Amino acid sequence: MADEALFLLLHNEMVTGVYKSADQGEVENGRCITKLENMGFRVGQGLIERFTKDTARFKDELDIMKFICKDFWTTIFKKQIDNLRTNHQGIYVLQDNKFRLLTQMSAGKQYLDHAPKYLAFTCGLIRGGLSNLGIKSIVTAEVSAMPACKFQVMIQKI
C-alpha cells in the first residue's frame, strides 16, 4: 500500500523536526534520540496490542522474539528480520540487511553518522512492543554499512 511512502516521509520529517528545534551538542543529540525513541515506544505499545489481539499465548521469551522478527516486522516493514541471534541469556541481535528506513538514504558508508537518528524511533517501536508483552528491555541499534543494521535487545530481569 502506498501509505508506506507516507509513513517514510512522516518519519523523516519527524527526525528533521526534532533536530531543528534543538541546539547543537552531545547533550542535545542525546535528548533528540530519546524523544524519537519515546515516540516509537508509544507507537510500539499501541501496535502490539492491535496485532496480538487474537494470537495465542506466547510460549516463552524466544517465541516472543521470533514474533517480533517475523509477524511484527513484516506488518510494519513488509519483510522479516533477516537474522536473529541470541546468547540465550537475555541478549538478542536482530539483523535487517535492507532496513526500510535506510534504503533511501545511502548504500554504504555515506551519511553513516546520521543513521542513528533514523533508527531511534524503531528502537522505541521494538521496546514498546516488548513492553506490552510483559518484557522490559533496552534496545539499541548499530549500523556499519547502510542499509543493513542490527538492533540489540537486552532483556531486563525485573
Place this chain on the structure above:
Amino acid sequence: MSSELFTLTYGALVTQLCKDYENDEDVNKQLDKMGYNIGVRLIEDFLARSNVGRCHDFRETADVIAKVAFKMYLGITPSITNWSPAGDEFSLILENNPLVDFVELPDNHSSLIYSNLLCGVLRGALEMVQMAVDVKFVQDTLKGDGVTEIRMRFIKRIEDNLPAGEE
C-alpha cells in the same frame, strides 16, 4: 494494517508537539509546516504511482485529490461539495478520518487542529504543480461535528519555475 502505523505515529507526533510547544496555535503551525515539507515530496511519489496527466482546471484537481490521492494514501474517498459560484473553492467531506482513529481531544486543547498536517500536505503538493491554494479545516469530528470538512481555495497559478523556500 500498516495504516495503523501511520495513524499511531502521527498521534505520537502530535502528543510530542503538544509537550514541546506552549499553545495549540504553535502546534497547528508546526503541523502545517511539517505537512508542507511532506507534501512537496509526496507529490512526486503520487505522480509516479498514479500516472494522472495534467489537470485542466480546479474541478479536475478536486477529483484527482479526492478519488485518487486520498484513496491511495489514506484509503478513503472524501466527497466533493459546496463549490463556490466562481469554481475556485470547494469542500472535501470526510465521513471518517483515519488519522483520528483512537483519538480524543482533551479539554485543554480545544483550539488544536489535530489533522492540520493534511492541510500542509495538500498545500505543499499543489504548490509543486504550480497551484497556490489555501487549505483549512472547517469542521472536525474530534470537536463534535458530524463530519470532517476541509475547505480548499484556489489562490492563483504559480508562474515562476523557481521553487519556493522549502522550510
